[in-house]
Amino acid sequence: MEELLDIYKTISKKEVTVWFEAAKVSDFPKNGGACIKYKEKQIAVFNFERKNAWYACQNVCPHKMEMVLSRGMIGDQNGIPKVACPMHKKTFSLENGENLNGDLTPIATYPVKIEGDMVYIGFSE
């Protein structure tokens, strides 16, 4: 199971070598999330339309290792954008991946950029 997590590493904007053209802006629900596939990775992408911000993270929840985070509800905790896993409502910061209501391993986060009507996710390979 460790391998499942191994392929997800937080990438900062500076580390980005590949901007992967994921999908159209309109493919993502407003103020919600959807999942994209990049190579072997499942990446959850969230559109915080209210504040015109996008976030991306691993789709797998480190709690029970299920590919579900993209189906979680989003919002904020004291201003920190977060996602709540639909399985057990574990919440994670979308800024640094930290588990906000427990001490699970942080999730990996990825940079997002919007160009035109396309959504790009940043990877280093």
Add this chain to the structure above:
Amino acid sequence: MKKVVVIGNGMVGYKFCEKFVNSQKFESYKLIVFGEEPRRAYDRVHLSEYYSGKTAEDLSMCSATWYQENNIDLHTSEMITEINREDKTVANHRGAKYSYDYLVLATGSSAFVPPISGVEKEGVFVYRTIEDLETIEAYAKKLKSEGKIQAAVLGGGLLGLEAANAVKELGLQAHVVEFAPRLMPRQLDQGGSNMLQAKIEKLGLSVHLNKQTEFIQGDKAIEGLQYIDGTELKIDMLVISAGIRPRDEVAKESGLKTGIRGGVIVDNTMKTSDDSIFAIGEVALYNNMIYGLVAPGYDMAQVAVSQITGDQTHTMEEHIDMSTQLKLIGTEVASFGDALIDNNTVDAITYENKRKGTYKRINVSADGTKLLGGILVGDASDYNALFQMYQTGMQLPENPEDLILGSRGDDNTSLLGDIMDLPDTAQICSCESVSKGAICNAIKDGTCDNLGDVISCTKAGTGCGGCKPMVKDLVDATLKSLGKEVKDTICEHFEYNRQELFDIIKLKGYRKYDEVLDHHGTGDGCETCKPLVASIMASIYADTANEEAAIQDSNDRFLANIQRNGTYSVVPRIPGGEITPEKLIVLGQVGKKYDLYTKITGGQRVDFFGARLDQLPKIWKDLIDHGFESGHAYGKSLRTVKSCVGSTWCRYGMDESVSFAIELEERYKGLRSPHKIKGGVSGCIRECAEARCKDFGVIAVEGGWNLYVCGNGGANPKHAELLAEQIDNETVIKYLDRFLMFYIRTAEPLQRTAKWLDKLDGGIDYLKSVVIDDKLELAEELEAEMATLVNTFQCEWTQAIQNEEIMKRFNHFVNSDETDNNLAFVPLRDQKMPEHWK
């Protein structure tokens, strides 16, 4: 328009006007009020505060413009000197005449001046009006400038002590002279009087008991009191406060029947011997008694208003409670019920603590079960609790002495236990006759949400003020029970509880979560407030879960229940658990086609497990094509109505439980609510449908259905409680409509009905009064709301599969048609299950 003339603008006269203004029929009457004093009605009970800095304006019962605003003609400084009953007119001291349809005598009383020789001397006053106080004040000033400071008050009763306090406030040396062997002889026993005396003597007042005054010494001005026992008291001023005399002169002259010792005789409708004339307050002689307290006066005012406006059923009670609680010269004094009773039906328990200066007495019935009355001096903090025990006839604790000895361990609970345990009928404010129910309901029905509002809308605590602590406790406890006081807010994004937000959304008609958040919240929301708003909107607008998918709970968003491995379950509705073999075969075929693990649920339907997100619409399309619809197994909404087979087949059945279960399930299906709702219908009391473990359960009995509500299985199983007995199908539905909507409106998020009832003040009895007796006058609204929800029901899966936008939601990836390759199943008893969590 009928004319009501009120003679007298004291506290009770004012109260009559106030209650008239608040009555439904005020518009059809014209009120004309005469007061002989130069100012509008003021609070005579707290008159001594005039010397401690309060102005006449502060003491006023209402604002200067109140009478005008309410279209009442107030004539101050005008004395009515004649009543002409034949013409139905009154005339003032200048001879001006006014006609009336109804006449209300609220002339009150004047100070009783005993026939002692010398009362006409300079320096002798009565204590009754602000003018009296002004004259006393001026005279005291003059005395002090001459170095004279000795002043006596004749009368050691309630009013006398109040007057003594006023005299002391003026900087004079105050003496209290009382004919009886004790102070406040009507309220206190010897022990209580002794303690009160000790307390006020400590403050520098002198008390002279057992003193009967023979005459007043002095040539022109008073110099002293000569007592019959030969002793004397040298004083420079005397304030007489030895009782009251009803102001019945004008009434008497007009031929109205009066008592031998004064007072206009009234019956329990406050009518005098003339059907058009009423008397209230201290001028009224009721039960051969003059009641010199404000509370009965206010009650009389209300009775008179009701009688005049046509509610002849409202009459004065036979027994009038004379309990009082007040602060006299810095000392708390209270007396309630039969305070002085002393015979073999009663055991008195007394407690005296000279160190602390407290005296307490309770009179307990000989069998030790009931509190009959009592006295508190020095510390009246237990008055409210004791008074409630006395008034509601509550069972006393095993050792009644605990009531006055206080807690002797570290157990710091109140005497009464939980204040919310008092019956709704318990009278909290006796001055204004406000019951506990009235106070709590002012908050529950949303009229008020804080102490100030409750006081101004119920008037509780505006009389003597003694009940204020209790009113506050009730307000706090009620707010708390509604989740308000503790600021039990939804989450960091909204400073409201669910009920408040429900009201806001309904009132403003918001249709989008963002509107609500923008106007009433902060931040970006979260997994708590979003589904809550979605649920509220569903309840108000009959929205399905397809409305604004992003704020729906994640199960609602995908119209399915997420399972252990991220796959979903599929549960079509099978109302009442009744299904044809053909449809059962369809279910089997669908399960087989998609290789789904299949199980019968506790709610008498079939559950398919292991459906991938992308499979959901396909499975549902197959089901819908064969006449199924969503079972809402994923929603906080009505799940199933379970049934036994009932009289259609069962040899014991009393009624058709299956038919009724189907009817109920069809009616309430998809009803979104604070938590899931389950129902059950049993055909007889053998209860095979386990209906009493449900949020609502209906059981057939001889002569109809018994309706039970607020039960559940789960972690804390609870049997539903009986709401109504032997009712027919239509009544079951009517009550259920009201009950369910009331729950939906008022429950906290994720609070099931049992928990909700637990927290509902007044419990099942209160719920009955709302649902059956329509105490909140909400029934029609609740039924209408339910009708809207029932009539606009849509199957959300049918909606989903017909809408391409919605269907996009069910792709695992937005950029690929692949499925989740992380899923793994293992075999289990000829079916499959997810791989174990590692």
